[in-house]
Amino acid sequence: MTVATFEASAPFHIPRWLAPFVVLSFAYIAVPFIGTNYLFEAILLPFLALSLAGVGLNILTGYAGQVSLGSAAFLAVGAFAAYNFNLRIEGLPLIGSIILSGFVAAAIGIVFGLPSLRLKGFYLAVSTLAAQFFVQWALTKFSWFSNDSASGVIDAPSLSIAGIAFNGAVGRYIFSLTIVSLLTFFAYRLVSSQTGRNFIAVRDNETAARIIGVPVLKTKLIAFAISSFIIGVAGVLWAFTYLRTVEPAGFNLDRSFQILFIIILGGLASIRGAFFGAALLVVSPLILSRLGSFLFGDLFNSGVLDMSQRIVLGALIILFLILEPDGLVSLWDRIRKRSVARLNKRKHVGRAAQPTQ
Amino acid sequence: MNSMNRVLGGPATAYFPADIAAERQGLGEPVKPLSAAQDTALGLDGISLSFGGVVALDNIDLAVRRGEIRAIIGPNGAGKSSLINIISGVYRPDRGRITIGADRFTSVPTQKLARLGIARTFQNLALFKGLSVIDNVISGRAYKVRSTFLAQVLGLSGSRREEADARGRAARILEFLNLNHVSNRLAGTLPYGLQKRVELARALVAEPAILLLDEPMAGMTASEKAEMAEFILAANREYNTTIVLIEHDIGVVMELSDRIAVLDYGRKIADGTPEEIRADQGVIDAYLGVAAENIDGGGI
Numbered sequence: 333m334t335v336a337t338f339e340a341s342a343p344f345h346i347p348r349w350l351a352p353f354v355v356l357s358f359a360y361i362a363v364p365f366i367g368t369n370y371l372f373e374a375i376l377l378p379f380l381a382l383s384l385a386g387v388g389l390n391i392l393t394g395y396a397g398q399v400s401l402g403s404a405a406f407l408a409v410g411a412f413a414a415y416n417f418n419l420r421i422e423g424l425p426l427i428g429s430i431i432l433s434g435f436v437a438a439a440i441g442i443v444f445g446l447p448s449l450r451l452k453g454f455y456l457a458v459s460t461l462a463a464q465f466f467v468q469w470a471l472t473k474f475s476w477f478s479n480d481s482a483s484g485v486i487d488a489p490s491l492s493i494a495g496i497a498f499n500g501a502v503g504r505y506i507f508s509l510t511i512v513s514l515l516t517f518f519a520y521r522l523v524s525s526q527t528g529r530n531f532i533a534v535r536d537n538e539t540a541a542r543i544i545g546v547p548v549l550k551t552k553l554i555a556f557a558i559s560s561f562i563i564g565v566a567g568v569l570w571a572f573t574y575l576r577t578v579e580p581a582g583f584n585l586d587r588s589f590q591i592l593f594i595i596i597l598g599g600l601a602s603i604r605g606a607f608f609g610a611a612l613l614v615v616s617p618l619i620l621s622r623l624g625s626f627l628f629g630d631l632f633n634s635g636v637l638d639m640s641q642r643i644v645l646g647a648l649i650i651l652f653l654i655l656e657p658d659g660l661v662s663l664w665d666r667i668r669k670r671s672v673a674r675l676n677k678r679k680h681v682g683r684a685a686q687p688t689q
Numbered sequence: 690m691n692s693m694n695r696v697l698g699g700p701a702t703a704y705f706p707a708d709i710a711a712e713r714q715g716l717g718e719p720v721k722p723l724s725a726a727q728d729t730a731l732g733l734d735g736i737s738l739s740f741g742g743v744v745a746l747d748n749i750d751l752a753v754r755r756g757e758i759r760a761i762i763g764p765n766g767a768g769k770s771s772l773i774n775i776i777s778g779v780y781r782p783d784r785g786r787i788t789i790g791a792d793r794f795t796s797v798p799t800q801k802l803a804r805l806g807i808a809r810t811f812q813n814l815a816l817f818k819g820l821s822v823i824d825n826v827i828s829g830r831a832y833k834v835r836s837t838f839l840a841q842v843l844g845l846s847g848s849r850r851e852e853a854d855a856r857g858r859a860a861r862i863l864e865f866l867n868l869n870h871v872s873n874r875l876a877g878t879l880p881y882g883l884q885k886r887v888e889l890a891r892a893l894v895a896e897p898a899i900l901l902l903d904e905p906m907a908g909m910t911a912s913e914k915a916e917m918a919e920f921i922l923a924a925n926r927e928y929n930t931t932i933v934l935i936e937h938d939i940g941v942v943m944e945l946s947d948r949i950a951v952l953d954y955g956r957k958i959a960d961g962t963p964e965e966i967r968a969d970q971g972v973i974d975a976y977l978g979v980a981a982e983n984i985d986g987g988g989i
Contacts, residue, residue: 526827526834527838527841529828532824533831536820537816540811542799543808544808544831544891545800545802545803545804545831546828546831548800601819
């Protein structure tokens with residue numbers, strides 16, 4: 333009897349699949365019922381698109397260690413490519429244009445990834461700026477990309493797959509959620525494969541990686557291609573499900589930095605980190621504006637809001653880099669580990685306290 | 690096998706299962722006694738290297754026989770690490786040729802090194818800090834990977850087989866080097882001595898014909914050194930792995946090596962068996978004199 337009480341207290345353990353399963357069931361089943369239009373349009377849709385862009389950039393920068401400041405360019409390529417495929421190829425299903433636009437982004441990603449074969453770190457980051465400026469210039473300069481619209485603005489087509497329309501806020505949310513889930517699963521599988529190990533090997537020690545036979549050049553280009561593919565699709569979601577009308581100017585350097593901040597704040601080399609970071613970046617301006625107007629009333633106008641956003645974001649980044657360089661994800665993991673440990677302790681104490689007879 | 694048991698007291702047999710031994714025999718590297726002097730695994734002819742105006746290596750010849758443990762010793766700055774870096778293609782020599790098996794190179798193509806049968810460790814650790822110990826070791830099999838990233842993501846049977854094979858070999862190596870207990874730790878979080886051993890594991894898992902060890906015992910305690918020496922001997926005897934060893938501890942070198950080359954200021958000043966080196970007046974003057982009390986192996 334005394335033995336049995338202690339044997340029974342197996343440590344509390346969370347299976348790996350449980351958290352994604354719970355989150356996804358909640359997102360698919362509960363959220364469409366309880367969510368308001370505002371929640372979908374202002375929070376969840378941008379959150380999903382930015383999260384996916386963060387996942388894409390994290391593969392390149394977090395895992396493979398290649399710093400890129402050109403993410404917004406690949407968002408733009410995805411958005412405009414999908415628009416044109418949809419417009420110009422008769423009878424191509426929507427999902428077909430999305431996949432093709434991912435491939436276009438991947439191809440352009442490989443081209444702008446070529447400098448990475450010779451450049452590293454800061455120098456590479458600067459060379460990816462070329463993608464940023466070139467793509468924006470090309471989309472503005474050649475009006476063919478925006479179907480000769482005078483302002484360069486494109487309108488999203490009606491979203492429907494196999495005859496089912498996804499044009500309402502909830503529909504677009506489900507549409508976006510599905511694509512994000514699928515590509516996130518793909519990314520998760522990728523980073524835990526041999527190719528994912530090669531990414532980290534190249535990032536942590538390129539010379540050692542080359543010597544043990546990791547194909548360094550190929551690995552870098554694969555990282556650029558896959559990352560750009562995912563960011564390209566995120567661009568389609570940004571344009572088609574969130575904003576519905578976009579122009580090249582919307583994909584500027586600020587956007588590239590925003591995605592870089594997402595993975596720095598969320599956690600480099602972590603798939604979950606992209607979601608944490610995107611949540612913080614989408615929600616914090618809203619909280620800030622509520623808080624500001626609550627505290628300062630009319631004094632807190634949009635100009636002040638914009639400025640204070642930048643200040644808070646900048647301060648957050650500096651704080652994270654110093655205090656929590658592994659991002660929100662490691663903060664989260666520490667809290668979770670601590671609470672699981674506390675739970676186990678309580679369980680154990682509870683059982684031990686029972687009378688043994 | 691006897692020598693193996695002498696060295697390791699037996700438990701390492703799990704590391705070298707019969708199938709690997711058979712595979713190596715199939716590769717045309719039968720275990721045979723070292724008699725033929727011309728049976729050269731690695732040769733350097735007239736290698737010179739300079740950085741700017743500083744001569745690091747001056748007309749170095751070095752022959753490494755198949756299956757031997759070949760030590761390169763010399764004071765700091767003698768050019769030992771430069772030599773290893775030339776063999777592994779990190780540096781390109783100004784003059785001279787490198788022969789690996791049947792291939793001759795003016796500079797060794799680093800990305801083909803693993804396929805040429807060469808693995809190495811680094812003087813300053815070069816582990817992948819963001820990978821777990823087992824993943825570091827698995828990555829030592831990278832040169833064998835044939836499957837595409839898509840096959841890996843989709844989990845197609847070919848890539849799953851590759852993964853299982855690499856994981857199995859890595860687990861056996863970890864077992865052999867007594868690293869089981871840290872297999873899931875991030876490599877960067879391990880103490881120095883263990884990181885050195887993980888690097889050896891990553892090199893060994895590639896089943897190299899030639900293993901280059903750049904100061905594998907630097908910074909280790911006496912017992913860690915003794916353990917490392919046993920692992921090196923075992924890898925050499927059981928795999929018939931040719932080993933090129935750079936090490937400062939003369940005692941260890943004298944004990945382990947079949948032949949020793951001595952470098953000083955980028956020139957080779959002596960080359961021979963440990964006995965010959967011990968008796969060489971030039972070596973004693975240039976190098977060993979300062980560490981005479983260590984010559985008889987007292988340093989281990």
